[in-house]
Amino acid sequence: MASVNNADADSMATLRPDNTDGTHSKPTYPDELPFEILSLIFSHLLDSDRPSFWNPPWLIKSVCRQWRDVATENPNLWVVPPVISLGGMLSPRDAPSPTTVLILKNAARRAEFPQHLSIHGLNPSVPVQSFLSPLFSKSTQIVHLGLIRIRPGAFQTISTQFKIHSLPNLLTLRLHVDTEIRNGYCGFLYGFEDCPALREVEIECFNPAFIRLPWTQLTHYTERSRESPIGINSLLCPESSLDLQELSYYFDSGPVWLTAHQTQHTFPALEHVNLDGTEDEKIVELLDYLTLQSLKHLRCPCHSTRVVACVERLIVRSGCRLTILALFPKRSMEPSIEWGAALLNSPSLYTIRNLEVANPSVQAMNMIFTRSEGRDVSLPNLEECVLHLGDSESTNSFANILRGSSSSVGSSQQLELEIARIKYFKVLVPSVRDRVRLHLAAEGFEDSELDNNTQFENLVNSVDKYSEYVCEIVQPGMSNRKKGLGRLLFDWTVPTFSVRKFLDYLLKIVDDEVEPLHIVLSRVYVPVYELARMLDSQPRFYKELRDKAQQIFTQLSTITSNRPLLTTWKTEGPLSIIYRQAPFSDPVNLHDLFFEDKGAYLGRQIDGLRWGFVDLDRSLRWC
Numbered sequence: 001m002a003s004v005n006n007a008d009a010d011s012m013a014t015l016r017p018d019n020t021d022g023t024h025s026k027p028t029y030p031d032e033l034p035f036e037i038l039s040l041i042f043s044h045l046l047d048s049d050r051p052s053f054w055n056p057p058w059l060i061k062s063v064c065r066q067w068r069d070v071a072t073e074n075p076n077l078w079v080v081p082p083v084i085s086l087g088g089m090l091s092p093r094d095a096p097s098p099t100t101v102l103i104l105k106n107a108a109r110r111a112e113f114p115q116h117l118s119i120h121g122l123n124p125s126v127p128v129q130s131f132l133s134p135l136f137s138k139s140t141q142i143v144h145l146g147l148i149r150i151r152p153g154a155f156q157t158i159s160t161q162f163k164i165h166s167l168p169n170l171l172t173l174r175l176h177v178d179t180e181i182r183n184g185y186c187g188f189l190y191g192f193e194d195c196p197a198l199r200e201v202e203i204e205c206f207n208p209a210f211i212r213l214p215w216t217q218l219t220h221y222t223e224r225s226r227e228s229p230i231g232i233n234s235l236l237c238p239e240s241s242l243d244l245q246e247l248s249y250y251f252d253s254g255p256v257w258l259t260a261h262q263t264q265h266t267f268p269a270l271e272h273v274n275l276d277g278t279e280d281e282k283i284v285e286l287l288d289y290l291t292l293q294s295l296k297h298l299r300c301p302c303h304s305t306r307v308v309a310c311v312e313r314l315i316v317r318s319g320c321r322l323t324i325l326a327l328f329p330k331r332s333m334e335p336s337i338e339w340g341a342a343l344l345n346s347p348s349l350y351t352i353r354n355l356e357v358a359n360p361s362v363q364a365m366n367m368i369f370t371r372s373e374g375r376d377v378s379l380p381n382l383e384e385c386v387l388h389l390g391d392s393e394s395t396n397s398f399a400n401i402l403r404g405s406s407s408s409v410g411s412s413q414q415l416e417l418e419i420a421r422i423k424y425f426k427v428l429v430p431s432v433r434d435r436v437r438l439h440l441a442a443e444g445f446e447d448s449e450l451d452n453n454t455q456f457e458n459l460v461n462s463v464d465k466y467s468e469y470v471c472e473i474v475q476p477g478m479s480n481r482k483k484g485l486g487r488l489l490f491d492w493t494v495p496t497f498s499v500r501k502f503l504d505y506l507l508k509i510v511d512d513e514v515e516p517l518h519i520v521l522s523r524v525y526v527p528v529y530e531l532a533r534m535l536d537s538q539p540r541f542y543k544e545l546r547d548k549a550q551q552i553f554t555q556l557s558t559i560t561s562n563r564p565l566l567t568t569w570k571t572e573g574p575l576s577i578i579y580r581q582a583p584f585s586d587p588v589n590l591h592d593l594f595f596e597d598k599g600a601y602l603g604r605q606i607d608g609l610r611w612g613f614v615d616l617d618r619s620l621r622w623c
Contacts, residue, residue: 056080056116080116083148084135086128113138118146118174124153136161146174148620152186152207162191170195173213176620177205185209203230204620206252219245219269222614226252236289238265248274250616251282264317266291275300276616278330284310295320299613302327302358305338312343320348324611326356326386333390339364344378352379354611358388362397369401370415377418384424384610395434398427399441425579432464432575439577442569469505472498499535499545506552 041060057080060067117135122128139162147158170192177186186209192198193212200220201213208228215234218241223230232249234240244267270292275283283300287310295318302308307327315322337359343349344367360368367378368385389395404417419425429435436459473495535546569577609615 081114083118083120083146085120086122086132113141115141115143115169117142117144118148120148121151121178122147122149122154122158123151124157128154129157132161136165139165139167140169142167143169144172145170146176148174148176149178150176151178152184152209155187155189159189159191167192167195168197170198172200172202173198174202174620175204175211177207177209179205179207188212201231202620205230216241217243219243221246222248222616224250224616224620236265236267242268244270246270246272246274248272248614248616249276249286251275251277251279264289264291266293269294271295272297272612273299274613274616276330277301280304280307283307287311287314290314290318292318293320296322297324297611297613298322299324299326299328299356299611301330302337303329303331303333305334308337308339308343312340312346315343315346315348321351322349323351324354325349325352326354326611326613327358328356328386329358329388329390333359333388335359335391335393336361337364339367341367344368349379351381353381354384355379355382356386356388359390359394360387362401365398365401366415369417369419371418372415377421380421382422385422385426386610387425387427389427389429389434389438391430392434395429395438399438402438402442403444419579422579426576427578428576430575432467433460435571435575435577436460436463439569439571442577442579466505469498469502473502496542496545499549503545503548503552506556 119132119135122132145167150158173192173195175189179186184207186205186207188210190212193214195214196217198214199218201218202222203211204224205211206224206226209230211230213231213234215231215237216239218235221231221235221244223232225232229251235244235247247270267290270290271294273290273292273295274297275286277283278301280301280303283302284306287300292314295314298311298314300307300311302311311325311327337357338361339357341363344364355368357364368382369377371377387398389398401415402417404415427438429438436456535542535549569579571577
């Protein structure tokens with residue numbers, strides 16, 4: 001079968017390399033896949049309660065002719081059409097895109113209109129209003145609606161049409177307002193206040209606007225705004241919904257929140273709170289206003305002890321049982337953020353399983369990560385932890401804890417490191433120098449072994465150079481990832497010159513020009529695996545590089561580390577290390593270190609947030 005796009009087919013069909021012998025499988029083309037595999041793929045694409053308009057199931061028809069024939073006759077795949085782009089329709093002579101015409105023709109010849117609809121670039125022009133009339137007339141069948149990059153002038157069109165043609169089945173609404181004038185008033189948007197099924201709303205608007213919604217019935221709400229809150233005051237007023245379960249709010253600057261509400265308010269069903277911004281005082285004001293007895297997941301910026309104290313008040317006041325607590329940095333932090341001993345020993349935190357903290361004090365780190373005679377660790381159920389260390393002093397303090405050279409405040413009693421219970425432990429530091437020093441400490445190196453400044457500087461320079469090579473390889477490939485409607489999968493462009501430099505550097509390891517310690521400390525698994533995958537998926541174009549890489553990887557498998565403890569921690573980039581719980585079997589070779597955990601990282605979301613939180617830094621227009 002002929003493929004519509006050979007590059008997409010090659011990329012799609014590359015299978016996961018073998019995890020044991022280091023070899024890589026050959027590409028399998030889509031037209032060779034049996035019908036059973038196609039059915040599994042289709043089922044997976046349809047099994048989602050959050051539709052993807054950028055990569056909908058309908059796009060599988062673009063893979064090859066066989067898939068197109070199957071997809072065209074499967075009505076379920078048309079439930080979620082691609083994004084309808086209207087950004088170019090500004091004058092009567094402008095025509096809609098072929099994709100948009102195809103969607104409408106397909107909808108017209110089927111009994112049911114698509115339940116999921118996303119419109120991009122909606123503007124107040126006459127062609128757009130005329131073109132969308134059939135869509136508005138079928139609005140009663142819409143369940144999930146996304147209006148992305150709405151021009152403020154289109155508010156009247158949307159309001160009028162949806163007031164005339166109701167949305168009785170609308171469950172999810174996503175609104176992104178394209179605000180070209182930073183300080184301009186966007187206007188008044190209505191038409192959604194009479195949607196009895198509406199439960200989930202996501203709004204992004206960085207200019208003042210008035211949007212009318214059925215606030216009392218919402219269960220999930222996400223807002224990104226700047227100077228003027230769009231709906232947070234209406235949502236959190238005492239008369240608002242008692243059924244609100246999830247709240248995500250990004251703020252930038254502007255007046256104080258909730259000025260109309262002076263007393264605390266209880267939301268009995270609110271379990272998930274995700275806040276993002278740079279001003280601690282706004283975080284404190286909002287959290288001090290709420291009482292959340294069902295709160296399980298809390299994420300907010302934290303740059304000072306003041307925010308930690310506010311979180312402590314919220315937990316004590318609410319009597320909740322948290323399972324996820326993420327206090328992350330957005331800017332420079334206090335040198336040492338104090339955690340109250342009462343908070344760490346509180347029954348409310350006994351159930352914490354996932355924790356993210358920034359620059360905790362030495363006392364707090366000791367309570368979380370060590371035990372002593374007569375004192376057990378705080379947070380005994382902790383399973384995942386992300387630790388941000390914002391300066392060298394905090395890095396050195398944590399390094400001492402890892403070495404076991406830390407002691408209780410005011411006591412000579414030694415503390416025993418206790419991190420075996422943590423399945424995922426990531427530590428982020430401000431510089432490559434701090435990362436190398438911390439990594440050495442984590443592997444058991446004493447300070448006396450780092451006294452030779454020349455040797456240490458050479459090690460730092462080596463790690464820095466390696467990290468630079470990796471970034472040169474990975475970043476161009478990531479920048480070439482496209483979300484075009486004709487592409488089912490992302491494209492990779494191999495930066496040939498950077499790959500050659502990287503392989504030459506690895507060759508120095510093989511030729512004993514660089515000590516294995518350097519590469520062990522600087523290994524970055526994901527880019528190395530991605531490099532092998534990139535070269536293997538394009539064998540016709542990069543045969544020389546592929547063969548050279550395979551030769552080097554094979555030679556690395558014969559080099560065994562003479563210090564097995566170096567396998568306890570691994571790196572995910574130049575500024576972070578991760579604790580690996582499962583030990584290696586001896587002997588350990590450098591090839592094993594390079595390709596460890598490649599299966600777990602295959603297909604992972606780039607820069608995605610852990611633990612189910614929405615990335616509020618990422619614009620809704622790209623979601």
